[in-house]
Amino acid sequence: MGMTMVEKILAAHAGEDKVKPGQLVNAKLDLVLGNDVTTPVAIKEFDKIGVEEVFDQDRVAIVPDHFAPNKDINSAEQCKMIREFAHDKEITNYFEIGEMGIEHCLLPEKGLALPGDIVIGADSHTCTYGALGALATGVGSTDMAAGMATGEAWFKVPETIKFVYNGQLQEWVSGKDLILYTIGDIGVDGALYKAMEFTGEVIENFSMANRMTMSNMAIEAGGKCGLIEPDETTLEYVKDRAQRDYTVYKSDADAEYAEVIEYDVSEIEPQVAFPHLPENTRGISEVGEIKIDQSVIGSCTNGRLEDLRIAAKVLEGNKKADHVRLVIFPGTQEIYRQAMHEGLIDIFLDAGAAVSTPTCGPCLGGHMGILAKGERAIATTNRNFVGRMGHPESEVYLSNPAVAAASAIKGQIVGPKEVL
């Protein structure tokens, strides 16, 4: 019996020839990540362990992106604490505002997460790097602390569910729609404790941006990670970014899966997840009349250049509805700069958008776009839990960037065909 990608990656990092689902292994880590919310807790725990240095200064990444640029005095204290820790421990990959980005847009861009890696991050959307063929998974601050101290972490080898996407994509349907559709199908705990593997001709033809969007939301189905087999697209992406060796792992043809789920994508239209769970999905034609107060385009899910290009295509020559606040967050400084060079920022400003420096701010109800009681937002983010973007009685609807842009113009949730 062969092994899945995840099994191979875990076996290689645990020094084993073969591992099986359910087995507990201690594995070497290629990268340990934290942000300004989770790292302060990790530092307190790190200090209790009794080691002076992190296991490898080049393999820890700290990104102040959640409440940064500092939103208040407490946040400033938290950012100061992680800045000083990074300085003290001589951590190479600390990214100050002005050079930082939303962590899961930034790390792949900088070549810090690579195929075949094991990455743990004290942020649940660390699973994004599965799109590069890495085993990347979210952990808490204590795991981050132990990882920084030892360069190792324990893992239960997960079973894998294989998802196969075939067929012709409808216009305006993207990776975001496929992952929302999938979560709608299997539920928010449909992949609990399991690895997800995204395959099929649609995935093979997808850009890295679409792939990262899909892997990013594996956690929203309860998944430990969401992997895509590296191919030419992946290698082209990492070619000029990687500063160390990496290994491409592919699942064996006779690997054992917990389940194989196949989708004909030609039947999938742009998806909208209704409050208050990402599994509450409907096709755009079944949304009905939902008036919105805010549209948010960006985040670790959909803040990449390709996402901004799609939003710009819909917004070009249009204006947002008077009663709507449109906020756009490029994922990194590099994406921001490129968007500016391509004229996308002009299109956004002409449409009446507020364009922000990269931050996670609005996605988690931190800052830069909080909702008041009773307000509704359409967002290209990843969660629509109660109070996620502000007041507990506000509502978040999740969609792709084209739908969020079209909805901003119309003032209610609509697909791009309604405004073009």
Added chain:
Amino acid sequence: MEIKGQVWKYGDDVDTDVIIPARYLNTSDPKELAKHCMEDIDEDFVDKMSNGDLIVAEDNFGCGSSREHAPLAIKAAGVSCVIANSFARIFYRNSINIGLPILECPEAVAGIAEGDQVEVDVDSGLIKNLTKEEEYQAAAFPEFMQELIDAGGLVNYVREKVKG
């Protein structure tokens, strides 16, 4: 370790945003976090609960964010144990790492009602419903996780290992 208290019961998919909303994550002080524990799902939770009370919930408790602030807030609020049909994996891992007792036991979730008095022996996984005079048995933890629990969490475990 003996645990005894009154039960507060919740449904499926209690996410970490309602356990501790992000607007309070500009601090990592467990005492501050505890003040807002469960605020967006049960506004008065902290005021009405007593030290040692238990949370019982259905599927996928603790889904969403990786914030360790969620189990930290629950623990610091004085909740002695969380029993659920299932836990989201990061929450499960975090709870074990910080020493918040959690048990997966669908029989207990089905049998226990809000307000029941419940006693738990975490070591054996035996859950006693004192109100209904019923007993439920949670599955044992895998050996390695039990080692972590016995060590008092991951940091203690790693500290011993690092010392060699």
